[in-house]
Amino acid sequence: MASVKVAITLDKETLTRVDGLVARSVFPNRSRAIQAAVSEKLERMERGRLAAECAKLDPDYEQSLAEEGISGELQTWPEY
Numbered sequence: 001m002a003s004v005k006v007a008i009t010l011d012k013e014t015l016t017r018v019d020g021l022v023a024r025s026v027f028p029n030r031s032r033a034i035q036a037a038v039s040e041k042l043e044r045m046e047r048g049r050l051a052a053e054c055a056k057l058d059p060d061y062e063q064s065l066a067e068e069g070i071s072g073e074l075q076t077w078p079e080y
Contacts, residue, residue, distance in 0.1 A: 008034070 010018070018033045027033035 015030075018030055021027050021033050022029060027036065
């Protein structure tokens, strides 16, 4: 994937923590550490959004839909 250079501003404490990870060879450089952190945060936010949407579903209604689909399919399956 192509990379694009961006400039960011971090507070000193956060930068010190990032530099600590680089010093311990957890990441090869600051850019990779920040890229990993941003990617992880975006993934968590997307999973949280999916969980929120799933929480809106009515389990009884979803179960009835699933059972309706199964019963219809069973009648059309060939005998073995």
